[in-house]
Structures are given as structure tokens and as C-alpha cells.
Amino acid sequence: MNDRAPLPATLVERLRAIVGDRGLITGASDLEPYAVDWRGQFRGRAALLVRPASTGEMSRVVALLSQAGVGMVPQAGNTSLCGASVPDASGAQVIVNVSRMNRVRAVDLENDTITVEAGCILAELQRVAAESDRFFPLSLAAEGSCEVGGNISTNAGGTQVLRYGNMREQVLGLEVVLPDGRVWDGLRGLRKDNTGYDLKHLFIGAEGTLGIVTAAVLKLYPKPRAVATALAAVADPAAAVALLGRMRAACGERVTGFELVSRLCLDLVLANIPGSRDPFGQPHPWYALVELFDSAEGGGLATMLEEALGAAAEEGLVADAVVAASESQRQELWALRENISDAQKVEGYSVKHDVSVPVSRTVELVAEADSALRAAFPGIRIVAFGHLGDGNLHYNAFPPPARANDTAAWSLEVNKLVYDIVHRLGGSISAEHGIGALKRDELPHYKAALELDLMRAIKGVLDPRGIMNPGKVLRP
Ligand code: ZN
Numbered sequence: 001m002n003d004r005a006p007l008p009a010t011l012v013e014r015l016r017a018i019v020g021d022r023g024l025i026t027g028a029s030d031l032e033p034y035a036v037d038w039r040g041q042f043r044g045r046a047a048l049l050v051r052p053a054s055t056g057e058m059s060r061v062v063a064l065l066s067q068a069g070v071g072m073v074p075q076a077g078n079t080s081l082c083g084a085s086v087p088d089a090s091g092a093q094v095i096v097n098v099s100r101m102n103r104v105r106a107v108d109l110e111n112d113t114i115t116v117e118a119g120c121i122l123a124e125l126q127r128v129a130a131e132s133d134r135f136f137p138l139s140l141a142a143e144g145s146c147e148v149g150g151n152i153s154t155n156a157g158g159t160q161v162l163r164y165g166n167m168r169e170q171v172l173g174l175e176v177v178l179p180d181g182r183v184w185d186g187l188r189g190l191r192k193d194n195t196g197y198d199l200k201h202l203f204i205g206a207e208g209t210l211g212i213v214t215a216a217v218l219k220l221y222p223k224p225r226a227v228a229t230a231l232a233a234v235a236d237p238a239a240a241v242a243l244l245g246r247m248r249a250a251c252g253e254r255v256t257g258f259e260l261v262s263r264l265c266l267d268l269v270l271a272n273i274p275g276s277r278d279p280f281g282q283p284h285p286w287y288a289l290v291e292l293f294d295s296a297e298g299g300g301l302a303t304m305l306e307e308a309l310g311a312a313a314e315e316g317l318v319a320d321a322v323v324a325a326s327e328s329q330r331q332e333l334w335a336l337r338e339n340i341s342d343a344q345k346v347e348g349y350s351v352k353h354d355v356s357v358p359v360s361r362t363v364e365l366v367a368e369a370d371s372a373l374r375a376a377f378p379g380i381r382i383v384a385f386g387h388l389g390d391g392n393l394h395y396n397a398f399p400p401p402a403r404a405n406d407t408a409a410w411s412l413e414v415n416k417l418v419y420d421i422v423h424r425l426g427g428s429i430s431a432e433h434g435i436g437a438l439k440r441d442e443l444p445h446y447k448a449a450l451e452l453d454l455m456r457a458i459k460g461v462l463d464p465r466g467i468m469n470p471g472k473v474l475r476p
Helices: 009-019 028-034 055-067 122-131 148-153 237-254 263-272 301-314 327-338 340-346 359-376 407-424 449-462
Strands: 046-050 072-075 093-097 104-108 113-117 171-177 183-186 212-219 226-234 255-262 286-294 320-323 354-356 381-387 392-398
Touching: 009 046, 009 055, 028 046, 028 093, 055 072, 055 093, 055 171, 055 212, 072 148, 072 212, 104 122, 113 122, 113 148, 122 148, 148 212, 226 237, 226 301, 226 327, 237 255, 237 286, 237 301, 237 359, 255 263, 255 327, 263 286, 263 327, 263 340, 263 381, 286 301, 286 327, 301 320, 327 340, 340 381, 340 392, 354 407, 359 381, 359 392, 359 407
Parallel strands: 046 093, 072 093
Antiparallel strands: 104 113, 113 212, 171 183, 171 212, 226 286, 226 320, 255 286, 255 381, 354 392, 381 392
16 A cells, blocks of 8 residues: 555444444544654654454454555554654554453463453552462553563563563463464463474564464462662672672572662752652762562561671672661662663653673673763763663763754764774674564664574564564664
């Protein structure tokens, strides 16, 4: 179909016959919020939005759109940070939204699994797990509105990956509607299954380019019974990496979160987020937020944390530390970390990176990227923070005044400097957020040609007509 042509009226009526009036959004102004991404960087235009209420409806909708050759954009909570879940500007693509498929289908306590549909909000999944005296560990800033289908399609990370792994590690089985409308029922709750290729992994992190995830069997864990949290002041990232090693040696698998925060990040939060407070009497150059979970009852966790930090202080690794004495103090410490993005937003445009390197190379990453950027762009402000325990940093920067009106070109120059260093250190240009539309054209510079060939081959088998999330991850 050509670029600006609306969908044929007969096709719209056939979709309506499948999903009913509640399942369609057709008005231009009603469609707008679904066609713009969370950061407002990608503003597309959709032909319409269709939201099936069941796997059967989804299958029929996708088959119909596939036969008509219409490009489909799978969408869950639409909190993508790389433009993966919004249509392009052609006005010809249909958003296929999973939000009405939000049921918890089953909880199996003996198997420690939960079966949920793709539109289930992450916080709701966490709540149902807690009600069942279990724990679902994926935790991230958007958890109040992001949905499981998106978490799976982006292999979401967050703040507890160090202990529990990414979303990929939580998935035991998937149900997927393929680009031709066939349903793959892979909803098996098995922890062991060696019967050939493990197909579910193709769809995890595929950003909706290979099919639409409609449901999943996910792992549940024992509920944490004790938690201890501290903010430690450290001199530099090298001290933070050393502290991570000491904490794991002293506290073992209890180390659940280990976040790095630079002083500029804390300054931004203190300046821009009302009610924020520096827990220390004086500024320090860097901080590590450390959290321990224990699923066994009983005291001792805070003492264990204090003793480990005390030993690290004696070694000279920690300059000062505060251990949360209550849940509200814990929340205050986490707010200093979690409000960094919002605090950054208040100060205007910044270029954002979501990069990873081996933990052992994070110190080099910060040192080399800092010096390259400061040399190239005097006056740049670097906002470095993130999941140090995973080697994943959100390495962001505000433009220097001289480039404040030229941010599009400037950000490409910054990307190249940062990504080249990341690549040389054996890292990834996207640790958490994915490729989407934002990094698609940069990917070929940093991914081996052979890997891209294999990705295209898989795309060609599952979606030979290129109608499933066209233009995302790979060039059409
Ligand atoms: Zn993150």
C-alpha cells in the first residue's frame, strides 16, 4: 500500500468484527499518545490502533493484517527508550497493542511459576507474586506502567540483575503470535528442556520484530524477608569496583543491588527534586548504593552490611557510609538514585547512553570516555551512574553552551566517541534499552557482519514480508 493511503474501509470493518468497538482506536487525536515515545523523541503517525482481548483475537488480527501486507507495530506499555514501540511517520502502520490482554492466567506455587499475559503491568505482576508469598525480581523505574510483553521483548534489566538476572532469566515459556498469525504455544513451565533449539530466546529481546509475545510463564522466587541498604561514599569508580568485590566476598549472593552515582548526579537530584537531602555532611566525588536481600527470617543482615562496610573503610575503600535504619530511610536513599533521570530532564537536553562493558573494565570506560569528551567538548557536563554490579552505566552528558543549539549533530559526535571506546573495551552500545529506531543505524558499526547476517536470516524466515515492527533493530 502506498505511503499516505488510509486502510481500506473493508479492512477496518473486518478488524472491528474481530475485536469490537473497544478494540479499535481510529481518531487522529486519540491515536496521538500511542504514536509518540516516552521521551518524545519519536513522533509517528498510525493508521489505527487495534487491541485484541485474547490470543485468538490477536491471531485473527495479525493474519488479516498480514494478508493485507500492512506493517504492524507491537506495543505494550509504550515506555521504550529507543523508539521501538511507536509507528513511523508514514501513517500506514497499525499499532497492535497488547494492553487488554492483562490477565494472570495461573500461579503454580509448587513449580514456583506464574503465567501472565503480555499486557499485565509489571507492578501488578510483582503484587500478585507478593500476595502468593513469592517474589518477582524484575524492578525498574517504569514498573508502574510498563507491561510484561515489553519487558520480554526488550529483555529488560533494572536494579536487581546482579542477583536475579535480566528478564530473559525469568522466562520459562512463551506464547507468541507469529507474523502470519499462527500461534506458537510454548507456554511450558520447565526448568529443564533439552529438545533442540530453545526458540523462546529468539523472541526475548527481539523488540517485536519476529512476532508478538502474548503470554509467558515466569519464575517466582522466595520472598525476601530481610533487606539492608547503604549509601557508601567512595573516591572513584575503582574504589567502587573494589568495594563490590569485598561486598560479594563478605555477603555472598545476598548482594542484590550495586549502583554507582557520581557527585553531579546527586547535585542534580538535590537541586531539582523537592525534598531530596544529602545524607552526608560533605560532598564526595562518587557513591555506591548497596543493597542486600535475605530470604531467611532473622536479624543480622544490617550488621553484616555494617561490618562489611567497616572493613572496607579500614582498607581505605570507603570514605563514609550511611546504613538505612528504616524502610523510609531506605526509600530516601533509593530516591537519590531513581530520581536522577527526572532531575536530568529538568535541566534540558542531554545525550544518553546505556552501555555495558565487563565489570573489570568499567574503570577504564569512565576514565577514557571522560577524558575524550572533555577534550573534545570543553564545558560538557557528564552524568555517569548506573548498575555497576552489571557493568552497565547510563553514561549521559549535557551539551557545552557552544553546542546547546546544535544537539542533533553534537549527540552523534558524542555517540561515536563513547561507542568506539565501549567497543574497544569489549562492550555493548545497548545494555538495557535496546536498539529500536534510535540506534539502528549505529548498530552495523559495532556488531560483527556475521552476527547481522544471522539476524537478517532469522528475520527472513519468521517475517519474510518484513511487516512485523518494520524498520526497528534492522534496516528494512
Ligand atoms: Zn538502567
